[in-house]
Amino acid sequence: MPLVMAWVRESGTEEELIGGVTKFWRQFQAPSRGEFYPNPIRNKTSSIDVNAVRVSVAVMQPLISRPEDLTPTTPWSSTKWAWTSEEALVDHRTQARLCAAALLPFKDRQPDWDGFAAALRWQYAAAERYGVELVPVLNADTGYIFDLDDAMYAEVLRRFRAAFPGRKFIAGVTARGAAQDTVFKAERYRALIDIVQSHENCEVMIMTSQGLNSLDPERRRDGYYQIAEWLIRPGIVHALEPSFVPWATPYEPWLLHQLAIHPKFVGGKISTLDEPHFLYWAAMCKDLKLDFAPHSGDDYGIATAIKAGLPLLIGASSSAAPLICAAKDMWLEDGVPGKKFPTGTGRFDTRVYKVFECFQSLEDQVFRLNGQHSAAAYKHSTAHVLHELGILAAPEAHPACSDLRGADEGARMREALLRPRRVAKRLDIPGF
Secondary structure, eight states, X not given: OOEEEEEEEOOBOHHHHHHHHHHHHHHTOOTTTOOOOOOOOOOTTSXXXXXXXXXXXXXXXXXXXXXXXXXXXXXXXXXXXXXXXXXXXXXXXXXXXXXXXXXXXXXXXXXXXXXHHHHHHHHXXXXXXXXXXXXXXXXXXXXXXXXXXXXXXXXXXXXXXXXXXTOOEXXXXXXXXXXXXXXXXXXXXXXXXXXXXXXXXXXXXXXXXXXXXTSOHHHHHHHHHXXXXXXXXXXXXXXXXXXXXXXXXXXXXXXXXXXXXSTTEEEEEEEOSSSXXXXXXXXXXXXXXXXXXXXXXXXXXXXXXXXXXXXXEETTHHHHHHHHHHHHHHHSOTTSTTOSSOOSSSSOOTTHHHHHHHXXXXXXXXXXXXXXXXXXXXXXXXXXXXXXXXXXXXXXXXXXXXXXXXXXXXXXXXXXXXXXXXXXXXXXXXXX
16 A cells, blocks of 8 residues: 655644544545554644645655565665665674685786785785685785686686685686677586686675676576576675666666575675665675675775674775774674673673774775766785785886875875774784
8 A cells, every 4th residue: 555645734723624634534544554543743832823724645655575575676676675774783792704806916017926925924924813704805906807817817816825825815807809799698607617626715705897787687687597507606786776886776676586586696796886785785784684785895994894794805904904803893783602702791892983983984095086076096905014014115107007195195095094093003903
């Protein structure tokens, strides 16, 4: 039944006003489940001595709450999940993983393999101190996937496996050789999928591409399902807003549900700048108890996923891992198995709010937009942060990458680190 809202312009005597509104609302009472409240709110300052009761009516359709009521074109705004608050999703008991998009560093225009391993060891040390499951994400945007040929792509995975033989990784895959295609060809993803799946203990992140994103929701679903036929490792899907690339569109609720129920997709990453799609995903998946983990790719709102007890999949971990790992442990209540630093009160550590502030202040500078509203140069900023922290030998970007910061970036990142270093010192968070 539609929700009926009424605005009453008061007139007549007070008794006539109340009686008129009461009679009006009785007509729209839902017999099966509604309750009638006979005492409408009165505006005590208005006149009650005019001649008639006039009522304006607006009929609102109920919000969709069942997946079977979704269509491929249903907008999020028509669902209850788009109107779920962050506060309603708060979870102080779930330990969710941190998927850390790994930077591929450079020195003298060549990959800095020592720096690559050192940066990962820095993140692992923080994760182990705070009991966080950390999974590096290799060959995604932070790892310059769009500037790597297949040989270098495979070399990154080989180097990781040699340095960290027992560790799980996630690897990004995208369409290769599709620049001149006029129709979507799923097989363009096959080459990188095969390289990744030659390794054990890994997951495959299917990064969006222009061809895949150009499809309508049903054909887009079919494209993902076709790619999934080649998966022998767990898959993660990936969506973007047009604020990241102009042709990108986030998933409609119908499409997200269709992907979430596919047995080969264990989760998805959503990266947004303008609209809180991660909250939409979280609300739907929690409400419907889907066996699918929404991963926040929001480097501008890192704390949201921590508060909701859901995974992060972010480049920000490459520059702020110790602070993020500390915050994840601080957010947990005492008594949660694996909590490393209990407060002794049975509660969570409220100082975490200051940690949220300090790592977000850093990442807002790392991921700051340029004049074209692009944050793509965050990789160069990340290299400067790691250089300032003594982890990398040089703050270089990939030599083929044109997304660069200015000559003063070292000084800017040094300044951006002032507050995080202050908070880390006061809270005894090593690594900063």
